[in-house]
Amino acid sequence: MNALIIAPILIPLATLVLTLLARRHGRLATFFSLAGAAALAAVGLALVVFAAEGRILASQAGSWAAPYGISVVIDRLSAAMVAITGIIGLATVVFALARDDDPARSRGFHPLVHGLLVGVCGAFITGDVFNLYVWFEVLLVGSFALLVLGGGKRRLSGTVVYVVLNLVATMMFLLAAGMLYGASGSLNMALLAQAFAAGEVPATANAAIVLMLTAFSIKAALFPVFGWLPASYHVAWTPISALFAGLLTKVGVYALIRIVTLFWPDAGIAHDVLLWVACATMLIGVLGAAAQVEVRRILSFHIVSQVGYMILGLALATPLALAGAVFYLIHHIVVKANLFFIGGIAARLTGSERLAAMGGLYAHAPWLAILFAIPALSLAGIPPLSGFWAKFVLVKASLDASAWIAAAVALVTGIFTLLSMSKIWNEAFLKPHPAGGISARSAAGLRPALWAVSALAAMTVAxxxxxxxxxxxxxAAADQLAAPQAYIQAVVAAGGR
Incomplete structure (x- = not known):
């Protein structure tokens, strides 16, 4: 069982080493990358099966009792996040098999992708604040290298914005961890939750949590610190930008959910602030998307607006709202990664990402039109796709909590999302191509990309x-978050206390 708990870290780490050793042998490196991503997805699904039974898996490094041993904890939420990470990682590696001439297709791609997955999975399963910081650092190093992979002035400028703001957030997180340790003498999340619940922490500990949540808000691209995301995600190679779009901001959202539900579970001023931040994030993100003229920049702003829905569920703090946030996380990771994949295919076929220079896709590639329509309509919340149920639950939770403004903002954001998706549909798919047609050669070698896109579209429908x-x-995941006693007991028991 301990091997299963630590497998989400060990599998991508071993894959990183193998792909690095085989980097001069392209096919072998690709085989190791595919096998590692598939193994991570399989382990994630196995963890979901265990977690669905209500079991919380916990382990301590070296069998040392907390806070001396490093805690690794898997409950329903973290199991689901590991599984979806493996699935998106596998889709990314498969998509990257499609032939193109992007210079980011280099020997460093596969090791860096799995290095990123190490950090993401580590962040999802750690039970220690300092180790959460460490895993954030690991994924940030991988993301920095992946973002600039292939070079070019455009990618470099986008990377600079991404690096600066994320380093600021990382320094804030490290400072907050130091303050929290100085105030409480521990960084184990379960023991800290006990101390907060018993009122045994000084005011400086609460100040540290405020600083920590601010750092996570930057990483999650919440209002008003979201500008780094639409300035950077659209410049990367398509598989990389899709991987980022699906996973990276969700690590920040996950950290916000985990810390708030453990340390500040009762509704208070923090939840009120988060509610207004969520509403502003939804509106500003979707309005920013409406002003864009490039496909992936539109989709980048929609990441911002959709993160607002997840934080809405956390802010309301009711069991139904938390369930809606969990459902939204699962739905959005699949849908958003797929839209970035499809945006990259559309740009390759038409020769541009600018809507004015695109067109003719419905006539030339009707299969792509169908594959785009599924995640696009899901993102907008059209039934019976996954996005409809995610939005429905959050709107209902808002109405149940008498948060009328939040419910209205969520509905208006859904309408504007549909308008943005309609704009892409009209410009890229329905109107004729400005150059008179699309070259048949542009579709050469796209079969692996279509496999990945089709699988994610099928997941959205399913x-x-x-x-x-x-x-x-x-x-059930929301119930565990709302009542963290089982989480705490699992960690304490794992240490032999």
Whole structure:
């Protein structure tokens, strides 16, 4: 069981080493990369099966009791996040098999992708604040290298913005961790949750949590510190930007959910602030998308607006709202990664990402039109796709909590999202191509990309049509978040206390 708990870290780490050793042998490196991503997805799904039974898996490094041993904890939420990380990682590696001439297709791609997955999975399963900081550092190093991979002035400028703001957030996180340790004498999340619940922490500990949540807000691209995301994600190679779009901001959202539900579970001023931040994030993000004229910049602003929905669920802090946030996380990771994949394919076929220079895709590639429509309509919340159920639950939770303004903002954001998706549809798919047609050669070698896109589109449909079991799992995950005693007991028991 301990091997299964630590497998989400060991598998991508071993894959990183193998792909690095085989980097001069392209096919072998690709084989190791595919096998590692598939193994991570399989382990994630196995963890979901265990977590669905209500079990919380916990382990301490060296069997040392907390806070001396490093805690690794897997509950329903972290198991789901590991599984979806493996799935998106596998889709990214498969998509990258498609032939193109992007200079980012280099020997460093596969090791860096799995290095990023190490950091992401580590952040999802750690039970220690300092080690959460360490895993953030690991994923940031991988993301910095991946973002600039292939070079070029455009990528370099986008990377500078990304690096500066994320380093600021990282320094804030480190300072907050130091303050929290000085105030409490521990950084183990379970023991800290006990201390906060008993009122045994000084005011400086609460100040540290405020600083920590601010750092996570930057990493999650919440209002008003979201500008780094649309300035950077659209410049990367398509598989890389899709991986970022699906996972990176969700690590920040996950950290916000984990810290708030453990340390500040009761509704208070922090939840009120988060509610207004969520509303502003939804509106500003979707309005920013409406002003863009490039596909991936539109989609980047929609990441911002959709993160607002997740934080809305956290801010309301009711069991139904938390369930909606969990469901939204699962839905959005799949949908957003897929839209970035499709945006890259559309740009390759038409020769541009600017809407004015695109067109003719419906006539030339009707299969791509169908594959775009599924995640686009899901993002906008059209039934019976996954996005409809995610938005429905959060709007209902808002109305139940008498948060009328939040419910209205969520509905208006959904309408504007549909308008943005319609703009892409009209410009890229329906109107004729300005140059008179699309070259058949532009579609050469795209089959692996279509496999990845089709699989994620099928997942979106499956989550929508099978929303009942997914929602049951999300509700059970929300129950664990709302009542963290089982989480705390699992960590304490794992240390032999």
């Amino acid at each position: 989550i929508g049509l099978g929303a009942g079991p997914v929602m049951d799992y999300a509700v």
